[in-house]
Amino acid sequence: MRHAFLRPIVFALALAMTACGNDTSTTPTTTTGPTSEIFEGQLPGPGGSQFFSFTVGTAGNASITLASVTTASTPGTSINVPLGLGLGQPLGTDCNLTQQTTTGPGLAPQLTASNLSPAIYCVKVFDVGNLAVPVNFAVRITHT
Amino acid sequence: MTRLPLLGLAIVLLCTACGNDTSTPTTPTPPPAGPGTETMNAVMAPGGTAIRTFTASAAGTVTVALNGTSPPTVVGLGIGIPGGAFGGCDMTATVNTSGGPGAPQITAPVGAGDFCAGTFDLGTVASGGVVVSVTIVHP
Numbered sequence: 001m002r003h004a005f006l007r008p009i010v011f012a013l014a015l016a017m018t019a020c021g022n023d024t025s026t027t028p029t030t031t032t033g034p035t036s037e038i039f040e041g042q043l044p045g046p047g048g049s050q051f052f053s054f055t056v057g058t059a060g061n062a063s064i065t066l067a068s069v070t071t072a073s074t075p076g077t078s079i080n081v082p083l084g085l086g087l088g089q090p091l092g093t094d095c096n097l098t099q100q101t102t103t104g105p106g107l108a109p110q111l112t113a114s115n116l117s118p119a120i121y122c123v124k125v126f127d128v129g130n131l132a133v134p135v136n137f138a139v140r141i142t143h144t
Numbered sequence: 145m146t147r148l149p150l151l152g153l154a155i156v157l158l159c160t161a162c163g164n165d166t167s168t169p170t171t172p173t174p175p176p177a178g179p180g181t182e183t184m185n186a187v188m189a190p191g192g193t194a195i196r197t198f199t200a201s202a203a204g205t206v207t208v209a210l211n212g213t214s215p216p217t218v219v220g221l222g223i224g225i226p227g228g229a230f231g232g233c234d235m236t237a238t239v240n241t242s243g244g245p246g247a248p249q250i251t252a253p254v255g256a257g258d259f260c261a262g263t264f265d266l267g268t269v270a271s272g273g274v275v276v277s278v279t280i281v282h283p
Contacts, residue, residue: 036257038227040234065255067225068234076193076220076230076264078238105236107223107254108203138227138234140257 034060039123039139042072043083049126051095052139056116060144062087063109064123068138080104081135084126087111095122102128109142116143179204183211184262184278188219190269193231194276195262200254204283208250208261210243211277217268218242219276223250223261233260240266243277254283 039052056062066085070078086100103110125137178201186194200206210221221241227234241249250261263276 038225038234040228063255065225067236068227068229070229070235076222076235076238078222078224078235080237107206107225107236107252107259109255136229138225138229140225142257 034142034144036140036142039125039141040137041125042134042136043125043127043131044134045127046129046131047127048131048134049084049124051090051122051124052141053090053095053120053122054141054143055120056118056143058144059115059117062113062116062121062141062143064111064113064142065107065109065140066103066105066125066137067107067140068136069105070136072134072136078105079135081130082128083130083135083137084124084128085111085139086124086126087113088122088124090120090122095124097124100124105137179283180281182280182282184276184280186262186276187273188263188265188269188276189273190271191265191267192269192273193233193262193264194278195231195233195260195264196278196280197226197233197258197260198280198282199258200256200282202283203255204253206250206252206254206259206261206280206282207248208252209248209279210241210263211245211279212243213277214275215270216242217270217274218266219268219274220264220266221249221262221278222264223252223259226258226260231262231264233262248279248281256283 041050082104086097088095088097184196188194222235222238224233224235
């Protein structure tokens with residue numbers, strides 16, 4: 001009886017603990033979309049080639065854009081020289097192409113691939129007989 | 145007589161404890177994307193560049209116009225993708241122009257994605273620099 005005055009306090013505590021017990025903070029959901037990588041390099045001249053490997057993490061599409069071809073002598077100034085652009089998978093010390101095209105630089109993808117399985121792939125840039133001087137190039141690869 | 149102050153104190157303490165439940169997650173604000181017109185006015189130094197990046201929300205056509213330069217100077221005008229090259233922009237298409245009214249000097253089909261456009265010195269910019277005005281219209 002002498003602790004009867006504590007009952008309201010205990011009751012309030014119980015109510016408050018119930019009220020505080022549902023602080024379930026939700027973590028923002030993040031969705032993973034396609035990622036873009038830039039492959040920049042230089043072809044030294046006639047017959048030159050370079051390739052770049054990338055990993056497809058989940059099955060999906062890929063697009064490849066030869067976006068820039070410039071010469072070292074005129075930095076910043078583009079040249080419209082067609083180069084070979086290919087997609088494949090690394091094999092030994094090379095890139096074994098499964099599809100390729102010859103194209104000048106542009107801002108829309110020149111190569112696309114559908115339903116790539118998760119694996120390592122490569123993009124290769126190569127001279128098709130048009131190069132007389134070294135050129136710098138940039139390729140954008142968008143993949144899952 | 146001592147019950148009410150104790151009860152009041154307990155309620156105050158509990159309200160304080162419960163009052164800071166700011167656990168609402170903040171949603172990252174996505175960068176603005178969508179059709180748009182962007183105008184860049186900048187001072188370009190000798191040997192320099194004036195580059196602006198933008199996002200095309202869908203495939204379409206981009207136009208880049210050099211509205212003019214002050215003082216009148218022929219400069220390089222280009223469009224490309226952000227990268228490690230000259231001025232941070234790997235150029236796809238370039239022209240040499242002093243700008244002016246009329247049709248845009250560069251028209252290019254693009255896919256959706258990030259791009260860059262702007263001017264670069266061709267060796268013609270004087271020591272005081274040149275003011276350039278560039279308008280980019282993108283999907």
